[in-house]
Amino acid sequence: DTEVTQTPKHLVMGMTNKKSLKCEQHMGHRAMYWYKQKAKKPPELMFVYSYEKLSINESVPSRFSPECPNSSLLNLHLHALQPEDSALYLCASSQEGTEYGYTFGSGTRLTVV
Amino acid sequence: GEDVEQSLFLSVREGDSSVINCTYTDSSSTYLYWYKQEPGAGLQLLTYIFSNMDMKQDQRLTVLLNKKDKHLSLRIADTQTGDSAIYFCAGGANNLFFGTGTRLTVIP
Numbered sequence: 001d002t003e004v005t006q007t008p009k010h011l012v013m014g015m016t017n018k019k020s021l022k023c024e025q026h027m028g029h030r031a032m033y034w035y036k037q038k039a040k041k042p043p044e045l046m047f048v049y050s051y052e053k054l055s056i057n058e059s060v061p062s063r064f065s066p067e068c069p070n071s072s073l074l075n076l077h078l079h080a081l082q083p084e085d086s087a088l089y090l091c092a093s094s095q096e097g098t099e100y101g102y103t104f105g106s107g108t109r110l111t112v113v
Numbered sequence: 114g115e116d117v118e119q120s121l122f123l124s125v126r127e128g129d130s131s132v133i134n135c136t137y138t139d140s141s142s143t144y145l146y147w148y149k150q151e152p153g154a155g156l157q158l159l160t161y162i163f164s165n166m167d168m169k170q171d172q173r174l175t176v177l178l179n180k181k182d183k184h185l186s187l188r189i190a191d192t193q194t195g196d197s198a199i200y201f202c203a204g205g206a207n208n209l210f211f212g213t214g215t216r217l218t219v220i221p
Contacts, residue, residue, distance in 0.1 A: 006155075042211035042213055042214050043156070045209070090155055092156075101158045101161055101209075104148075105155050107154070109153070
C-alpha cells in the first residue's frame, strides 16, 4: 500500500459545527503532516507529527486541533471555523525528514458556511 | 520556512518542451522536489534531485540544479495535454516548503 487516504473528500460545515478530517497511511512512515491550501496558492504547513508526537505547530488557531491516535492515523478536529478557513486540507506522510519526499493524500475540500 | 519563487504561468504547444523555473533562498535542503497538482487533486511527486547533483534525467523529465545561483528547473520533453497542471518546486531542511506554483497550459 503506497497511498495516503483522506476522508471525507468533501465537507460542508456551519460555523458552529464540530467535524473531523481523517488521514490514514500504511507505509510505515513515522512522520505525518497537515497542510492547508487556498485556491491558487501553494500548500502551507500546519502541523507535523513525528513518532506520534506533535513536533511542529505553525501558529495555527486553536479551532484546528490535530490528533495522532497511532502511527497510521492522523486526525484534524475542527470547531467554530470561519468562512476564511474554507480550503483544501492535505495530509502527507514521509520517512522522517525530507529525504524521500512526502506522499500526499488527495485532500479534503472544506467549505465553511 | 524558506522563500521559493516560481513564475505563475507557462503556455506551450503540444510536442514542444516546457521549462519551469524555481528560485529559492535556503540552501540547506538536502533534496529538492517537483510536485504536480491536477485540478481538485492532491500533489503527486514527479521527481527529485539530491543537492550535490546538478542534473537528473527521468524519462521525459530533466531536473537542473544550480546551487550557486539557487536555481532549480524542470524540463518536460514532448509536452502532452495530460501535462497541463500546476507544478510546485519544494525543499526544506527539516520540513517541506513549496514554491508559489506554475500553471502549465498545453495547447493542442
